[in-house]
Every structure is written in C-alpha cells, then in structure tokens.
Amino acid sequence: MLKTLPLNKRGIPASRIALGCMGLGGGWDHEPLTAENIRQGHEAVEAALSIGINFFDHADIYTRGKAEKVFGQIFKDRPGLREEMILQSKCGIRLMEPGDASNTFDISGAHILKSVDGTLERLGTDYIDILLLHRPDPLMDPEDIADALRKLKEAGKVRHFGVSNMSAAQIRLLQHYCDEPFIVNQLHMSLAKISWLDAMVSVNRDPWKDVTFPEGTVEYCRTENIQLQAWGPLAQGMFSGRPLEGQPERVVQTAALVRRLAGEKNTTPEAIVLAWLTSHPAAIQPVIGTVNPGRITACADANSLELSRQEWYELYISSRGEKLP
Numbered sequence: 383m384l385k386t387l388p389l390n391k392r393g394i395p396a397s398r399i400a401l402g403c404m405g406l407g408g409g410w411d412h413e414p415l416t417a418e419n420i421r422q423g424h425e426a427v428e429a430a431l432s433i434g435i436n437f438f439d440h441a442d443i444y445t446r447g448k449a450e451k452v453f454g455q456i457f458k459d460r461p462g463l464r465e466e467m468i469l470q471s472k473c474g475i476r477l478m479e480p481g482d483a484s485n486t487f488d489i490s491g492a493h494i495l496k497s498v499d500g501t502l503e504r505l506g507t508d509y510i511d512i513l514l515l516h517r518p519d520p521l522m523d524p525e526d527i528a529d530a531l532r533k534l535k536e537a538g539k540v541r542h543f544g545v546s547n548m549s550a551a552q553i554r555l556l557q558h559y560c561d562e563p564f565i566v567n568q569l570h571m572s573l574a575k576i577s578w579l580d581a582m583v584s585v586n587r588d589p590w591k592d593v594t595f596p597e598g599t600v601e602y603c604r605t606e607n608i609q610l611q612a613w614g615p616l617a618q619g620m621f622s623g624r625p626l627e628g629q630p631e632r633v634v635q636t637a638a639l640v641r642r643l644a645g646e647k648n649t650t651p652e653a654i655v656l657a658w659l660t661s662h663p664a665a666i667q668p669v670i671g672t673v674n675p676g677r678i679t680a681c682a683d684a685n686s687l688e689l690s691r692q693e694w695y696e697l698y699i700s701s702r703g704e705k706l707p
Contacts (some may be wrong), residue, residue: 383470383688384398384660384661384665384686384688385663385664385665387567387609387665387667388565388607388608388609388665389566389609390608391438391607392542392565392607394435394468394542394565395436395468395581396468396510396667397434397435397436397437397685398607398612398660398669398684398685399433399434399435399437399470399656399668399669399670399681399684400425400435400437400438400439400470400667400668400669400670401425401427401430401435401437401438401446401669401670401673401678402439402613402669402670402671403438403439403440403441403449403450403452403453403594403673404424404441404444404445404671405426405447405449405671405673406419406422406444406445406448406449406452406453406670406673407419407423407444407448407449407452408421408445408448408487409445409622410445410446411446412446413453415448415451415452416423419448419452420452420455420456420459420509422673423451423452423453423455423456423673424456424459424545425455425675426673426674426675426678427453427463428675429676429678429679430512431466432455432679433678433679433681433682433685434682434685435678436467436468437467437468437469437470438453438468438469439472439568439669440453440469440470440471440472440505440647441469441471441472441473441475441514442471442472442473442497442500442501442568443472443475443477443516446477447500447504448550448570450471450501450504450505450548451504452595453469453504453505453506454504454505454507455506455507455527456505457505457506457579458506458695459542462603464507465546467513468511469505469510469511469512470509470511470512470513470514470544470566471505471510471513471514472509472513472514472515472516472568473494473497473498473499473501473513473514473515473518473620474487474488474489474494474497474515474516474519474545475487475488475516475517476492476493479499480612482548485517486518487516487519487550488519489516489517489519489527489528490517490522490523490527491526491529492519492530494513494515494527494530494531494534495530495533495534495565497541498510498534498540499515499633502539505669508538508539508573509538509539509540509541510539510540510541511540511541512540512541512542512543512565512566513531513534513540513542513543513544514543514544514545514546514566515543515544515545515546515548515556516545516546516547517525517546517547518548518549518552521554521693524555524558524559524560525555525559527556527559527560528560528561529611531543531560531562532560532561532562535562537690538702539549539660542562542564542565542566543560543562543563543564543565544564544566544568544608544609545564545566545567545568545642546566546567546568546569546611546613547568547569547570548599548605549596550596550598550599550601550602551596553567553602553603553608553650554602558677559693563606563610564608564664565607566608566609566611567599567603567608567609567610567611568611568612568613569610569611569612570612570613570614570665571610571612571613571614571615571659572612572614572615572616572617572659572660573617573620573621573636573640573655573657573658573697573698573701574617574620574621574701575614575617576698576701576702577594577595578595578600580595580702581596581597581600582600583706586596595694597637600664603664604664605613609665609667610665610666610667611666611667611668611669612659612666612667612668612669613652613669614651614671615655615656615659615668615669615670616655616656616668616670616671616672616677616681618665619629619677620633620637620672621636621637621640621651621654621655622631622637622650622651622652622655622680625652630631630703631664631703632700632701632702632703633701634700634702635700636647636697637672638657639652639696639700640654640655640697643689643693643697647683647687648705649683649687650681650683651680651682652678652680652681652684653676653680653681653683653687654683654687654697656666656668656670656681656684656687656688657683657684657687657689658694658697658698660687660688661688661689662683662692662694668684673697
C-alpha cells in the first residue's frame with residue numbers, strides 16, 4: 383500500500399503527483415506572452431486536473447516569470463479555479479542578464495519579499511500555498527531569512543514554507559532560526575538520478591567517498607515529516623520513448639525493462655518510472671515537468687500503481703549498471 387504523503391499528514395490535500403510548470407510561457411526571454419502560450423497552459427492544466435493533479439509547482443524564474451503569468455491568465459479565464467489548486471512557487475535564483483558571468487543565488491530577506499510580491503502579481507492571487515527557497519545561498523543569513531518568512535506569514539501571502547536542493551544540515555540551520563516549519567525539500571530524483579540511493583548503499587564501502595549526495599538528507603526529511611519532492615522524475619523521457627542513440631548500455635537495458643513492466647501491468651512507461659519513486663516508503667511526490675497533455679495523462683496510473691520489492695530492485699540495479707554488494 384502506498385504511503386500517505388507527509389503533506390497530507392499535515393492536512394494539506396495535495397495530489398500524489400504534481401505538475402511542474404517550467405515548460406509554460408514560451409522561451410526564456412523577454413518576449414511577451416502569446417495566445418499560443420495561454421492555450422498550451424490551459425491544455426496542460428486540463429490534462430493534469432483530468433488525472434487528479436491539484437498541485438502545481440512554479441518558480442519566479444521559470445521562463446523569466448512568464449510561466450506564472452500564464453497561470454494568472456488561466457485564473458482570469460476560469461474564475462474559481464485558483465481555490466481548487468495548491469500553488470507552490472520558488473525564489474532565490476537571479477538569472478544572468480547580458481554582461482553577467484553567471485546566474486547567482488540570493489535568499490536574502492529583501493530578495494525573498496520582493497520575489498514573492500512579483501509572484502503574487504503574476505499569478506493574480508493573494509497568496510501561495512507553499513514557498514520554496516530554490517537553492518542554497520552561500521551568503522544566506524538564517525536570521526534575516528526567518529524575519530522575511532515571518533513577515534510573509536503574518537501578511538497572509540504565504541501559508542507554508544520549504545526548500546529545494548538542500549541538505550539536512552542546511553535545513554537544520556534554517557529551522558533553528560525560523561518559527562515556521564520547513565515542510566518540503568525538492569530534490570533531483572529519478573530512475574536516472576539515483577545518487578540519493580547510492581549514498582545509502584555505499585556506506586562503509588570504498589565507493590562511498592565518490593558519492594556526492596549529502597548523507598542523511600533523505601533520512602532527516604523522513605523523520606521530520608518533510609515532503610520529499612522529486613524534480614525531473616521522468617528523466618526527460620529517457621526510459622519512456624526518448625531516442626537512445628549513444629546512451630550507455632545500462633540506460634538502454636533499463637528502458638527495455640521499463641517497457642516490459644509496462645506491458646505486463648497494462649500501463650505506460652511513464653507510470654512505471656514514476657511508480658519506482660512513489661513505491662519508495664519515503665512517500666516521494668514526483669513533480670513532472672512535461673506540459674504535453676498526452677504525456678501528462680500517461681502518468682495517471684502512477685497515482686495507484688505500486689511495484690513489488692523485486693521489481694523495484696530490478697529497476698534500481700539496472701539503472702546502476704552494476705550489482706549491489
């Protein structure tokens with residue numbers, strides 16, 4: 383039986399799968415939204431709702447704010463829809479502009495407050511359900527962050543808070559100063575991105591020193607009832623139809639295994655790939671990044687599909703490309 387999501391345990395009626403909205407709004411440029419961008423948004427939302435998804439994941443930087451603007455127009459076109467959704471957005475990345483050498487990270491209190499105001503304006507809503515701090519900022523001041531989050535909570539602009547791409551130690555540091563609990567940690571997790579598992583099985587073995595995933599992060603989130611969200615859970619279609627020319631043999635073999643299991647269970651490869659995550663007892667919530675209506679609906683069975691222990695390990699070992707010790 384699939385485990386209850388930590389978000390549900392906190393009384394938040396989140397769907398088991400979330401739709402990531404990074405693909406909405408057209409290009410990552412300053413061009414205005416088009417009617418086609420809005421049409422694509424409506425179709426993606428309708429496909430998500432049709433399979434029970436009520437959780438939608440944004441970030442202030444997605445297509446330079448245009449993804450949130452698409453939703454703002456959708457809410458204008460469909461009054462009342464906002465209250466049927468759980469909206470999550472993120473802040474903390476400054477995208478580089480011409481002349482800049484790189485993106486930079488900024489989760490200073492002032493930037494958080496300004497970013498949230500921009501998100502609310504683009505979405506056309508008075509509040510967001512969950513705000514995530516998008517990336518760890520080496521210059522982050524936890525007391526400054528705590529003050530900003532307190533102000534957002536008191537103003538009713540944000541109901542809950544979380545993080546993205548952070549280790550257990552980083553969350554502990556922030557939580558020490560923040561009164562509001564961090565209830566989400568969004569990490570890169572998929573059948574192709576398995577370092578979060580390799581960090582577990584490599585303890586007390588020579589390969590452990592080569593695993594960069596921060597040890598104890600998954601375990602910390604589980605003990606603190608923090609919702610683990612997986613970004614990139616479909617691995618960009620690597621195991622569900624993407625051309626595999628030039629890919630390693632382990633990828634080719636894993637894709638074949640996914641197809642076989644999908645045939646045996648009369649479902650789609652997308653559902654198998656997601657079920658590999660949702661079958662884990664940590665109750666991981668996949669955030670699918672596609673906005674293609676067909677691929678969205680292909681994920682439907684992952685809401686209830688559960689893999690056996692043998693099937694789960696078969697996929698994991700195949701993706702590793704080597705036996706477990």
